[in-house]
Amino acid sequence: QVQLVESGGGLVQSGGSLRLSCAASGRTFSNYRMGWFRQAPGEERVLVARILRSTGDTYYAHSVKGRFTISSDNAKNTVYLQMNSLKPEDTAVYYCAAHIQGDINYYTSYAYWGQGTQVTVSS
Numbered sequence: 778q779v780q781l782v783e784s785g786g787g788l789v790q791s792g793g794s795l796r797l798s799c800a801a802s803g804r805t806f807s808n809y810r811m812g813w814f815r816q817a818p819g820e821e822r823v824l825v826a827r828i829l830r831s832t833g834d835t836y837y838a839h840s841v842k843g844r845f846t847i848s849s850d851n852a853k854n855t856v857y858l859q860m861n862s863l864k865p866e867d868t869a870v871y872y873c874a875a876h877i878q879g880d881i882n883y884y885t886s887y888a889y890w891g892q893g894t895q896v897t898v899s900s
Contacts, residue, residue, distance in 0.1 A: 779803035779889050781873050786894030789863055797858040797894060799873030806830060810876040811856045813847060814884055815869035815896075822872070822884040826858060836882075841867075863898045870895050 785797040797813070812827040826837045826847040835847050846859040856873055870893040879886035 781875070781889050781891040783871060783873055783891040783894040786871060786896045788897045788899065791863060791865055791898055791900050793863050793898070794859070794861045795863065795896060797860065797871055797873075797896075799856040799858075799891065801854045801856075801875075801889075805854060806856075806875050807851045807854075810881060811849065812874055812876060812881075812884075812887055813856070813858045814872045814874065814887070815867075816872070816893075817869040820869075824882050824884070825871070827876070827881065828856065830856075860896070863896075865898045865900045868896060868898050 780802045782800050789795055808831045810827055810829045813825045814822045815825050816822040825841055826845055828835045828847045828849050830849045844862045848857045872890055872893045874887035875889045876886055877888045
């Protein structure tokens with residue numbers, strides 16, 4: 778059974794940092810493009826960052842560029858999201874997923890969703 782499990786969320790003050798982890802099991806995603814998404818209450822799930830694991834190429838949403846860093850440890854089959862200088866507007870449930878086909882910036886093109894991890898940033 779293929780699973781992605783997110784962890785590392787929590788409550789942090791504005792300006793603080795968190796490191797999210799996305800551990801894969803059931804298959805190797807070493808050649809996949811992996812994405813971190815977030816979804817705030819009442820809003821659509823949006824892409825935060827993505828990485829092509831075979832090359833290390835990355836992309837960041839404008840709202841997090843310069844503050845968040847996505848990385849991959851292929852030996853551990855894990856993708857990370859280092860989040861610095863957190864703001865209250867970063868509050869959301871964060872998910873990781875693997876790109877399957879279609880638009881690489883849209884959540885409907887991704888699969889193997891985890892259960893998500895809550896990130897709450899207080900002002």
